[in-house]
Amino acid sequence: MAPTHxxxxxxxxxxxxxxFPGIVACNSIDLTIGENEILALVGENGAGKTTLMNILxxxxxxxEGKIFINGRPVQFKGPADAFAAGxxxxxxxxxxxxxxxxxxxxxxxxxxxxxxxxxxxxxVKKRIAEISERYKLPVQPDAYVWxxxxxxxxxxxxxKTLCFGARFLILDEPTSALTPQETDELIxxxxxxxxxxxxxxxxxxxxxxxxxxxxxAILRQGSIVFKGTTAGQTAAGLAALMTxxxxxxxxxxxxxxxxxxxxxxxxxxxxxxRGFFALDxxxxxxxxxxxxxxAGVSGNGQKELADALAGLRRVxxxxxxxxxxxxxxxxxxxxxxxxxxxxxxxxxNEGIVPSFxxxxxxxxxxxxxxxxxxxxxxxxxxxxxxxxxxxxxxDIRCSSLNSMTGALSGGxxxxxxxxxxxxxxxxxLIAVYPTRGLDMGAEEFIHTRLLELRAKGVxxxxxxxxxxxxxxxxxxxxxxxxxxxLDILTRREATRPTLGLLMAxxxxxxxxxxxxx
Amino acid sequence: xxxxxIVLNILSIGIPFSVSLLLASLGEMFNQRAGIFNLGCEGIxxxxxxxxxxxxxxxxxxxxxxYVNLLGILAAGVAGALLGLLFALVTxxxxxxxxxxxxxxxxxxxxxxxxxxxxxxxGVTGIPGLPSYPIPLLSKIPFIGPVxxxxxxxxxxxxxxxxxxxxxxxxxxxxxKVRAVGTSPRSADTMAINVQRTRYQALAVGGLFAGIAxxxxxxxxxxxxxxxxxxxxxxxxxxxxxxxxxSPYRILGxxxxxxxxxxxxxxxxxxxxxxxxxxxxxxxxxxxxxVLAFTRSAAVKGPAALGQPYDREKxx
Numbered sequence: 002m003a004p005t006h007x008x009x010x011x012x013x014x015x016x017x018x019x020x021f022p023g024i025v026a027c028n029s030i031d032l033t034i035g036e037n038e039i040l041a042l043v044g045e046n047g048a049g050k051t052t053l054m055n056i057l058x059x060x061x062x063x064x065e066g067k068i069f070i071n072g073r074p075v076q077f078k079g080p081a082d083a084f085a086a087g088x089x090x091x092x093x094x095x096x097x098x099x100x101x102x103x104x105x106x107x108x109x110x111x112x113x114x115x116x117x118x119x120x121x122x123x124x125v126k127k128r129i130a131e132i133s134e135r136y137k138l139p140v141q142p143d144a145y146v147w148x149x150x151x152x153x154x155x156x157x158x159x160x161k162t163l164c165f166g167a168r169f170l171i172l173d174e175p176t177s178a179l180t181p182q183e184t185d186e187l188i189x190x191x192x193x194x195x196x197x198x199x200x201x202x203x204x205x206x207x208x209x210x211x212x213x214x215x216x217x218a219i220l221r222q223g224s225i226v227f228k229g230t231t232a233g234q235t236a237a238g239l240a241a242l243m244t245x246x247x248x249x250x251x252x253x254x255x256x257x258x259x260x261x262x263x264x265x266x267x268x269x270x271x272x273x274x275r276g277f278f279a280l281d282x283x284x285x286x287x288x289x290x291x292x293x294x295x296a297g298v299s300g301n302g303q304k305e306l307a308d309a310l311a312g313l314r315r316v317x318x319x320x321x322x323x324x325x326x327x328x329x330x331x332x333x334x335x336x337x338x339x340x341x342x343x344x345x346x347x348x349x350n351e352g353i354v355p356s357f358x359x360x361x362x363x364x365x366x367x368x369x370x371x372x373x374x375x376x377x378x379x380x381x382x383x384x385x386x387x388x389x390x391x392x393x394x395x396d397i398r399c400s401s402l403n404s405m406t407g408a409l410s411g412g413x414x415x416x417x418x419x420x421x422x423x424x425x426x427x428x429x430l431i432a433v434y435p436t437r438g439l440d441m442g443a444e445e446f447i448h449t450r451l452l453e454l455r456a457k458g459v460x461x462x463x464x465x466x467x468x469x470x471x472x473x474x475x476x477x478x479x480x481x482x483x484x485x486x487l488d489i490l491t492r493r494e495a496t497r498p499t500l501g502l503l504m505a506x507x508x509x510x511x512x513x514x515x516x517x518x
Numbered sequence: 519x520x521x522x523x524i525v526l527n528i529l530s531i532g533i534p535f536s537v538s539l540l541l542a543s544l545g546e547m548f549n550q551r552a553g554i555f556n557l558g559c560e561g562i563x564x565x566x567x568x569x570x571x572x573x574x575x576x577x578x579x580x581x582x583x584x585y586v587n588l589l590g591i592l593a594a595g596v597a598g599a600l601l602g603l604l605f606a607l608v609t610x611x612x613x614x615x616x617x618x619x620x621x622x623x624x625x626x627x628x629x630x631x632x633x634x635x636x637x638x639x640x641g642v643t644g645i646p647g648l649p650s651y652p653i654p655l656l657s658k659i660p661f662i663g664p665v666x667x668x669x670x671x672x673x674x675x676x677x678x679x680x681x682x683x684x685x686x687x688x689x690x691x692x693x694x695k696v697r698a699v700g701t702s703p704r705s706a707d708t709m710a711i712n713v714q715r716t717r718y719q720a721l722a723v724g725g726l727f728a729g730i731a732x733x734x735x736x737x738x739x740x741x742x743x744x745x746x747x748x749x750x751x752x753x754x755x756x757x758x759x760x761x762x763x764x765s766p767y768r769i770l771g772x773x774x775x776x777x778x779x780x781x782x783x784x785x786x787x788x789x790x791x792x793x794x795x796x797x798x799x800x801x802x803x804x805x806x807x808x809v810l811a812f813t814r815s816a817a818v819k820g821p822a823a824l825g826q827p828y829d830r831e832k833x834x
Contacts, residue, residue, distance in 0.1 A: 060708065061831055081710035096705035098698045100819050108691075109698050110709030115691035161709075 009087055009169045009199060010036045010071050017066035019052055026052040028223040039191065039200045041210040041231065043243055044220035045440040046411065050203045051093065054171050058090050059083045089167025091158045093174040099147035103140060104129065107161045132163045136194065151178045170194070171201045176209060180298050181468065181501035188213050207236035219243055240441060248441045251449050252473045253292065260289030263460035264429040269319035271309045279305035281484035287429065287460040292451065294475035295464045296500050302484040303464050304346065307433045311343045312336040324428055337366055342427030344418055344435050352418040355407025359399055360388035362406045363421050395420040396446070412443030419450060429460040436470060448474060468500055482506040524785065530665045532781030534739065537673045538731045540773040542755035543762070544683050545727025547769055550759055551687065552720030553700035553823045554609055557620025559728050560752025561627020562601045566594035566732020568631035571743035572638060574645040587648050591672065591733045598729020601627065602721040610717045613827040624752065632745040647741035648672060672734045683766040696720050700821030703828040713828050757806055761813055764820050779805050
């Protein structure tokens with residue numbers, strides 16, 4: 002398909018259907034986007050948003066349906082055809098090659114820089130400079146992508162797409178890894194860009210949708226359930242349309258009832274996989290009956306902290322204790338037996354054994370206890386009874402308790418983990434991004450359970466990057482930046498702007514003190 | 519013998535030893551940079567060694583006699599590239615596990631070469647092989663000249679291929695594509711790079727190099743053919759690619775280190791030093807294992823998608 006430079010006045014899809022084994026990801030979807038419009042495509046995880054966009058980019062072939070540009074049918078056999086038609090996409094997981102420089106990444110897709118025996122990098126850099134100037138997007142062309150922050154990588158993605166001549170931009174959850182400030186900057190940038198092009202913006206953050214878009218389309222289970230102008234819609238109204246029912250997330254209203262220090266971390270130093278210190282003297286304590294949140298852009302040491310607390314990563318220096326018992330560099334077995342519950346970040350690979358049945362996963366931490374085993378044998382009756390009881394208590398939805406846990410939805414996998422951890426009656430619980438990627442119904446369920454647990458006097462350490470989640474649930478919120486806790490705020494002190502600044506590494510109190518001092 | 523003579527002697531044996539390793543591991547580097555590790559390198563080298571030998575053997579008394587070596591090298595290279603494409607068909611198109619497919623290719627290559635050798639030749643037979651070309655002037659430099667500038671054409675070619683491979687990998691569009699499909703095939707795909715085609719091409723180039731590496735063994739080094747002529751060099755080449763962090767210059771360093779260790783252990787035996795022969799033979803291999811164990815993997819810089827087949831429509 003030869004590249005055209007015709008303006009895209011209208012992009013229309015009709016009856017797009019895509020089936021994957023076992024599910025219909027997109028079910029007969031019709032959409033129209035006009036010139037200079039911003040369409041927000043909204044829906045829960047697994048609603049089919051990304052699948053639809055991958056079809057628009059030629060990455061997936063639709064089973065049924067057609068795409069029209071300016072009224073003419075087009076067929077995209079691959080991304081090259083979509084580029085040629087002027088469509089560009091910034092994927093949620095950035096499509097950058099980490100061990101190549103920014104300029105090399107862009108050269109990869111810029112066919113005119115491919116001379117036979119030489120790559121025209123100076124030409125590519127000139128093109129980058131032009132785009133970067135025009136849209137006010139600063140970038141270092143010679144930096145390696147792996148050295149850049151997430152926000153910078155996103156800028157590279159945008160520049161790349163524009164360098165390829167995109168006149169129609171698709172952004173898949175562009176704000177999911179950004180700080181609140183970076184998000185605001187991106188929204189302002191996209192508004193500027195809309196004077197030049199049309200934009201499809203995928204998100205499940207409804208405040209962004211109402212702030213940015215002209216039109217909104219809501220997908221649920223592969224079908225469009227709402228299409229209309231954004232003006233006049235509220236975030237709550239959209240949430241109800243998105244989930245199919247009204248959702249009210251519970252809030253933590255108590256400010257007392259705390260017990261003694263339960264989980265105490267002092268001056269912790271832990272190394273990352275790359276060998277440098279990911280935790281640089283971290284200290285905090287969580288009291289019984291308290292939820293302490295940890296806010297921060299992911300990659301600032303959260304993973305290493307969670308690993309160290311669960312006994313999965315060596316502590317170089319410092320101390321971890323639970324109810325006065327030293328747990329520093331103890332084995333996971335000892336830490337579990339001391340009464341620490343753990344909801345890991347990677348629920349499929351660390352939280353469960355995907356190929357094991359639900360009832361097996363539910364006793365995974367207790368296989369050696371007399372409750373579920375006699376000598377080398379598992380007591381299968383007790384195992385089944387335990388599973389039936391927990392299924393009822395935690396509303397685990399599955400065809401059978403003997404079925405493979407990995408085949409469950411994300412929300413139900415998380416319920417299995419939650420059930421296993423809570424049934425063991427922990428003294429303290431570490432929850433790492435417990436609602437990431439879950440729909441609002443599952444989020445509501447998990448939040449309610451965490452608050453119940455708090456009321457029972459369990460110390461909860463909640464690592465999250467969702468400010469709403471932290472502000473709704475936590476008694477206090479610590480903010481981590483580059484391996485250090487910058488500050489710990491009470492719920493009353495913690496507002497979006499203060500947390501946002503701390504997450505970006507800016508400590509107002511310290512500056513003030515420095516000026517005053 | 520003076521110590522200087524001993525050192526020069528070790529070098530003059532070790533450096534030619536390194537040629538086949540260097541060629542094979544440069545080829546394997548292109549494979550791995552594109553995300554495919556080819557354990558069948560050994561088998562391709564075996565076929566290359568046989569084809570190089572058989573051309574020289576069959577045509578040595580015909581009108582083609584002046585060109586037999588060139589013919590042998592060509593045949594070995596073409597066959598190597600074809601076997602590389604066969605490997606691509608199995609692993610890239612049909613997504614077969616690369617480790618298993620590699621072992622299969624290794625057995626196929628060694629078995630076919632051995633069988634054809636017994637059918638067409640039978641016993642141990644020598645060939646004239648590749649002559650040495652002393653480079654004018656340079657080969658006259660005392661001490662160094664005879665060691666570095668008195669080798670056969672394939673050896674010079676192999677050392678020239680080091681900077682050339684570096685240039686191809688880092689300065690040409692094709693090298694850029696190879697690095698992209700080996701590190702992040704999905705990103706490459708979204709940028710309209712044909713992942714499968716690039717991997718096929720890289721495997722053909724890898725096979726070409728491995729085939730020529732085999733021809734060097736029969737034509738340049740042993741000047742004969744035997745079933746076990748490759749003797750594990752294909753596997754050493756795979757290890758050297760890791761050791762060299764997928765960079766041509768470091769791979770050159772690794773090939774020289776291993777070959778000089780090999781030549782050192784031979785001279786220990788020849789010089790009659792009282793050192794158990796079994797341990798001397800082990801020495802180069804132990805050295806590779808030890809060095810590999812202490813090399814910090816350059817994970818940031820290497821092909822992150824090594825060993826993973828790419829399927830565009832698979833959901834992530």
